[in-house]
Amino acid sequence: xxxxxxxxxxxxxxxxxxxxxxxxxxxxxxxxxxxxxxxxxxxxxxxxxxxxxxxxxxxxxxxxxxxxxxxxxxxxxxxxxxxxxxxxxxxxxxxxxxxxxxxxxxxxxxxxxxxxxxxxxxxxxxxxxxxxxxxxxxxxxxxxxxxxxxxxxxxxxxxxxxxxxxxxxxxxxxxxxxxxxxxxxxxxxxxxxxxxxxxxxxxxxxxxxxxxxxxxxxxxxxxxxxxxxx
Amino acid sequence: xxxxxxxxxxxxxxxxxxxxxxxxxxxxxxxxxxxxxxxxxxxxxxxxxxxxxxxxxxxxxxxxxxxxxxxxxxxxxxxxxxxxxxxxxxxxxxxxxxxxxxxxxxxxxxxxxxxxxxxxxxxxxxxxxxxxxxxxxxxxxxxxxxxxxxxxxxxxxxxxxxxxxxxxxxxxxxxxxxxxxxxxxxxxxxxxxxxxxxxxxxxxxxxxxxxxxxxxxxxxxxxxxxxxxx
DNA sequence: AGAATAGTGTCTGTAAGACAATATGAA
DNA sequence: TTCATATTGTCTTACAGACACTATTCT
Numbered sequence: 164x165x166x167x168x169x170x171x172x173x174x175x176x177x178x179x180x181x182x183x184x185x186x187x188x189x190x191x192x193x194x195x196x197x198x199x200x201x202x203x204x205x206x207x208x209x210x211x212x213x214x215x216x217x218x219x220x221x222x223x224x225x226x227x228x229x230x231x232x233x234x235x236x237x238x239x240x241x242x243x244x245x246x247x248x249x250x251x252x253x254x255x256x257x258x259x260x261x262x263x264x265x266x267x268x269x270x271x272x273x274x275x276x277x278x279x280x281x282x283x284x285x286x287x288x289x290x291x292x293x294x295x296x297x298x299x300x301x302x303x304x305x306x307x308x309x310x311x312x313x314x315x316x317x318x319x320x321x322x323x324x325x326x327x328x329x330x331x332x333x334x335x336x337x338x339x340x341x342x343x344x345x346x347x348x349x350x351x352x353x354x355x356x357x358x359x360x361x362x363x364x365x366x367x368x369x370x371x372x373x374x375x376x377x378x379x380x381x382x383x384x385x386x387x388x389x390x391x392x393x
Numbered sequence: 394x395x396x397x398x399x400x401x402x403x404x405x406x407x408x409x410x411x412x413x414x415x416x417x418x419x420x421x422x423x424x425x426x427x428x429x430x431x432x433x434x435x436x437x438x439x440x441x442x443x444x445x446x447x448x449x450x451x452x453x454x455x456x457x458x459x460x461x462x463x464x465x466x467x468x469x470x471x472x473x474x475x476x477x478x479x480x481x482x483x484x485x486x487x488x489x490x491x492x493x494x495x496x497x498x499x500x501x502x503x504x505x506x507x508x509x510x511x512x513x514x515x516x517x518x519x520x521x522x523x524x525x526x527x528x529x530x531x532x533x534x535x536x537x538x539x540x541x542x543x544x545x546x547x548x549x550x551x552x553x554x555x556x557x558x559x560x561x562x563x564x565x566x567x568x569x570x571x572x573x574x575x576x577x578x579x580x581x582x583x584x585x586x587x588x589x590x591x592x593x594x595x596x597x598x599x600x601x602x603x604x605x606x607x608x609x610x611x612x613x614x615x616x617x618x619x620x621x622x623x
Numbered sequence: 624a625g626a627a628t629a630g631t632g633t634c635t636g637t638a639a640g641a642c643a644a645t646a647t648g649a650a
Numbered sequence: 651t652t653c654a655t656a657t658t659g660t661c662t663t664a665c666a667g668a669c670a671c672t673a674t675t676c677t
Binding site: 555556557573574577578596597598599600601602618 | 626627628629630631632638
Binding site for chain 4: 325326327343344347348366367368369370371372388
């Protein structure tokens with residue numbers, strides 16, 4: 164790496180300026196303590212930023228994102244989709260570096276493997292470097308927009324969940340409260356989940372039935388028009 | 394430009410391989426003869442491709458897309474949004490060139506200014522170069538998905554349209570037929586359009602009232618869950 | 624008058640919020 | 651038994667498809 168303050172450059176074989184590198188940034192979301200949280204990493208200047216890295220010249224950007232996530236969390240099976248590309252020429256002080264932002268959802272109990280990575284609640288984020296606050300906002304819009312139309316929550320609820328657990332996740336993402344019975348009816352009506360034969364959990368009251376998403380890959384359901392935000 | 398068959402390369406000032414260039418490709422859609430059509434340009438090898446170009450080192454990708462569209466169509470006020478980025482290392486035989494695909498909607502009567510550009514119906518596209526068939530498919534999904542939830546059709550219906558004209562456009566995008574009265578009721582219910590004080594058109598039967606979208610910039614409406622495809 | 628297009632009103636099945644009532648297991 | 655949680659059922663409003671009916675203008 165070059166020293167701080169130095170701006171990198173690149174030229175192609177035709178003699179024109181080229182992007183210095185291609186980056187990916189990943190908005191990793193999960194639900195912890197009934198709250199939507201995002202994974203942040205410490206930067207040298209003590210601010211926080213999204214996890215990310217540079218795409219190799221023989222690598223697909225999605226592959227880079229998955230590789231970086233495996234380094235930070237130890238997970239190699241997760242919900243990952245491309246979000247949007249941020250490529251304003253001055254977005255990175257190191258030079259012309261377009262970044263392909265990705266969105267990843269990981270199971271509720273995931274702990275960072277990298278000690279520089281920590282979870283932060285989406286409400287009350289610290290100041291973020293680069294244009295990362297914009298990227299996080301875009302990610303929140305995306306996950307809310309798809310919540311009731313796709314199996315996007317399968318990243319947080321990999322399988323064997325109860326309706327109550329699913330409801331906590333959906334409420335944290337949507338930022339609202341759902342009636343338990345109506346929630347169960349409407350989640351079943353999406354056609355995305357199926358009962359799991361496993362034995363029930365050992366909890367306080369009546370044991371709940373377990374469900375899982377039928378598909379682990381991104382898929383669309385029948386679509387419910389459910390209330391979002393308060 | 395280099396001669397065909399030669400693969401470009403680039404290195405950055407740290408000595409690592411860099412992307413050769415950053416491209417934009419634009420899926421320009423309109424409704425012509427009650428059909429959804431896309432703007433294609435001829436390539437040197439006689440195949441067709443999406444209009445596009447290289448992003449300058451001091452340029453935003455959206456700016457590049459708008460500039461290219463102005464060259465092809467003479468339009469400078471249109472609905473333009475980012476679609477997705479295609480950056481597989483081998484997607485372009487000229488070298489490592491990520492492409493930020495955009496989606497643009499232009500008014501029904503728009504004729505290409507560039508003689509190499511022609512309209513082609515989405516049903517029955519010719520073979521396209523690169524990964525452009527995938528990009529077009531992604532664009533169709535996007536515009537269908539947003540049709541009844543946003544003012545995305547404002548690009549095709551800039552103002553002073555009748556309900557019948559709007560219905561033709563919505564039907565062409567959705568790929569289905571709507572009942573005229575139900576269509577009008579539900580389009581009004583989106584909250585996105587408003588009556589226009591202009592005088593009615595000179596047509597055969599009873600003259601229709603005119604409407605326009607209240608917002609020309611991308612905006613979300615109340616959302617209707619309407620039938621799509623057959 | 625008759626044709627053509629625009630717009631209104633009504634009926635019906637489904638979707639979704641609210642909430643009461645019941646079921647099941649642990650303390 | 652009492653408490654806590656899960657699940658079922660019902661009521662009500664809004665949404666959206668279908669379609670009959672009325673309105674306005676031109677030929």
